[in-house]
Amino acid sequence: MELPEAVIIGDDTFNKENLSMFIKKSAFLLTGPNVSIIFKDKIASALNGFEYKKSIVQSSTFEEAERIFKEEFDANCEAVVGFGGGKVIDVAKYIGYKAGIQVISIPTSASNDGIASPFSSLKGGKYPYSLKVKPPRGVIVDLSVIMKAPKRYILSGLGDLLGKFTSTRDWKLAWIEKGEYFGEYASKLAYESAKHAMISTKGIEELKYNSIRNLMEALISAGVAGGIAGSSRPLSGSEHLISHALDIIAPDKGTHGEKVALSTVFIAYLYGMNWKKIKDKMYQVGLPVAFSDIGITRKEVLDAVIMAPTLRPERYTILHKLKLTKDDVLKILDEINI
Numbered sequence: 001m002e003l004p005e006a007v008i009i010g011d012d013t014f015n016k017e018n019l020s021m022f023i024k025k026s027a028f029l030l031t032g033p034n035v036s037i038i039f040k041d042k043i044a045s046a047l048n049g050f051e052y053k054k055s056i057v058q059s060s061t062f063e064e065a066e067r068i069f070k071e072e073f074d075a076n077c078e079a080v081v082g083f084g085g086g087k088v089i090d091v092a093k094y095i096g097y098k099a100g101i102q103v104i105s106i107p108t109s110a111s112n113d114g115i116a117s118p119f120s121s122l123k124g125g126k127y128p129y130s131l132k133v134k135p136p137r138g139v140i141v142d143l144s145v146i147m148k149a150p151k152r153y154i155l156s157g158l159g160d161l162l163g164k165f166t167s168t169r170d171w172k173l174a175w176i177e178k179g180e181y182f183g184e185y186a187s188k189l190a191y192e193s194a195k196h197a198m199i200s201t202k203g204i205e206e207l208k209y210n211s212i213r214n215l216m217e218a219l220i221s222a223g224v225a226g227g228i229a230g231s232s233r234p235l236s237g238s239e240h241l242i243s244h245a246l247d248i249i250a251p252d253k254g255t256h257g258e259k260v261a262l263s264t265v266f267i268a269y270l271y272g273m274n275w276k277k278i279k280d281k282m283y284q285v286g287l288p289v290a291f292s293d294i295g296i297t298r299k300e301v302l303d304a305v306i307m308a309p310t311l312r313p314e315r316y317t318i319l320h321k322l323k324l325t326k327d328d329v330l331k332i333l334d335e336i337n338i
């Protein structure tokens with residue numbers, strides 16, 4: 001099991017004192033273009049007294065991560081500090097892994113479960129899914145920062161958690177039918193995070209402080225479930241394969257969590273689960289309830305569902321089992337109306 005060593009959650013936790021738990025002298029700071037402006041003073045105050053080099057992450061692609069690693073990374077730094085959204089954290093984990101140094105994850109939004117997980121999700125590489133890297137050594141959640149994130153990104157985190165309803169079912173299916181290792185505890189932990197998301201929709205919709213804090217804790221424990229399992233199995237099943245296929249077929253439409261939540265409704269239907277309840281909660285909280293809400297066409301969804309199992313033939317899921325035809329997919333899309 002590879003897990004973060006320390007997780008700090010609270011107000012104004014991105015500060016010099018907390019950084020000193022991990023860094024003595026120097027850091028390589030990765031941040032996003034907007035975050036570096038909005039939180040300019042916070043960054044300066046937290047890193048005051050440390051030697052640091054700052055780089056701006058423009059996209060979460062292999063090309064960008066490699067460019068930063070080759071051209072901007074300072075090999076003398078003790079740690080990569082990623083202060084930003086999902087893209088920044090993914091690039092920080094990749095660079096930390098390549099350089100063999102610790103990563104401090106400081107998320108600025110609740111957009112996905114990569115905050116504390118040992119996986120890096122970069123686009124445009126050899127594989128269209130997450131790479132196994134190391135978990136961040138430290139996770140610092142500064143709620144005074146997260147509360148300022150656009151609501152859409154907070155809801156995306158909730159959407160990513162809903163996916164654990166079906167990813168855990170796929171994992172169990174692979175155990176039963178293919179004899180794959182199945183970690184009951186890791187699976188339960190990931191499943192609980194989805195259940196938790198379902199019961200906190202009202203508070204999250206109203207952006208209540210305690211609900212956002214709980215959402216962050218659920219995202220962290222989902223990432224930890226991946227660390228316990230030693231694979232992304234508890235976090236990512238066929239709903240993520242559809243989302244990854246959409247990343248290729250309809251790039252830049254919708255956030256990761258929105259695509260995962262919509263795909264979860266589809267997979268929940270295949271499992272005979274209560275997909276209507278999931279969809280209702282998505283509606284109540286303000287997540288999209290149809291792919292067209294995020295500009296994805298019916299044809300693109302159809303192609304993505306057909307492509308999804310081919311992205312990871314070795315990772316058995318309900319899509320690999322059922323081998324849906326185009327007609328099957330269209331019928332289901334009509335019935336669940338997403």
Ligand SMILES: [Zn+2]
Binds near residue numbers: 240256
């Ligand atoms: Zn995800």
